[in-house]
Amino acid sequence: MKRRNLFRLSALAALAAGGVFAATKSKAAGYYHGPVSDHFDGTRFFNPGGEPPGNFFDLLKWRTNGAKATWPQDYPSPYPTAKPDQRVNGADLRITFVGHASFLIQTAGLNILADPVWSQRTSPFSFAGPKRVNPPGIVFEDLPPIDIVLVTHNHYDHLDIETLKRLQAAHKPTFITPLGNDSIILSDVPDAKIEVGDWGDVITAGNGVKIHVEPCHHWSARGLNDRRMALWAAFVIETPGGKIYHIGDTGFFQGNNYRAVKEKHGAFRLANLPFGAYEPRWFMKGQHQNPAEAVEGMVLCDARHVCGHHWGTVQLTDEAIDAPVFALQLALNEKGLEHSRFRPMRPGEVFDVPV
Secondary structure, eight states: OHHHHHHHHHHHHHHHTTTSOOOBOOOGGGSOOOOOBTTBOSSOBOOTTOOOOOOHHHHHHHHTSSOOOOOOSOOOOSSOOBOOOSOOOTTOEEEEEEETTEEEEEETTEEEEESOOOSSBSSSOSSSSOBOSSOOSBOGGGOOOOOEEEOOOOSTTTOOHHHHHHHHHHHOOEEEEETTHHHHHHHHOTTOEEEEEOTTOEEEEETTEEEEEEOOBOOOOSBTTOTTOSOOOEEEEEETTEEEEEOSSOBOGGGHHHHHHHHHHOOEEEEEEEOOOOOSHHHHTTTOOOHHHHHHHHHHTTEEEEEEESOSSSOOSSSOTTHHHHHHHHHHHHHTOOGGGEEEOOTTOEEEOOO
């Protein structure tokens, strides 16, 4: 019995961060209360016309398939730990990759962190669950003054409470997040300043920068009883130097959201797109796009440059650690696109995005 319980605990912890299942007691009753909409039924959010996440039996089928590749315990980045400048002004745009889905975005005199995670594990537990195979690309103490923190949704590899506590203590930024996630953050960071948005909302960030809250095809959960009770979203960062499209997680969803965001916002100077954590497809397709889909998304939303993420830091799914990069190269070749336009980011990598 003890061995069975330990297996169940470690398995659930390993899945919690990846948008598959979560294992802690939730505070779902306090997440969000509001009117019914085209993506909220009064209790739970959903993807209109989309695909729901798999159930517990699907999870067990996946976890017993014997197809999980073995990752190395250490996968060092070829880049040294970055030490960012205090500010990047005007239309200049600099991206520094922290790891997994965490970025420092510097432009227009603002410092923006997206989905920041400095913890060793992306899990509700300190002793089990997906563990980093490389350290963050910026030492926390070397961060410049952080003005804005974007949190796309509440899975543990995107909403890391311990990191948010540290950011609040050191920087007191404005947190921007979709509906319901404010309740989760405020339960542990009660003095946080939070701006909350529904799909379609626009939040003014200062210095001529606006944050648009846009749809993506995903879901949410922190515990056993709170599936889809907080909203998930992508962000369009409108700046004097052009627009940035940041997606934390998404299924491809026939490219519908990419087409819609292009129609609404026009072309993008940069898109931060996930392209890892995608196998097996029968289970992951509705929540994580694969490299070929990410390249297709790049084309559909008309992004001149892409910073690819969600690979090479924590193992959430079955593919080998470097499989996303090889698949990405093939997808770019098939589209006849320059490889330099879609960068598979590594921790510490700094990209000054051309105008």
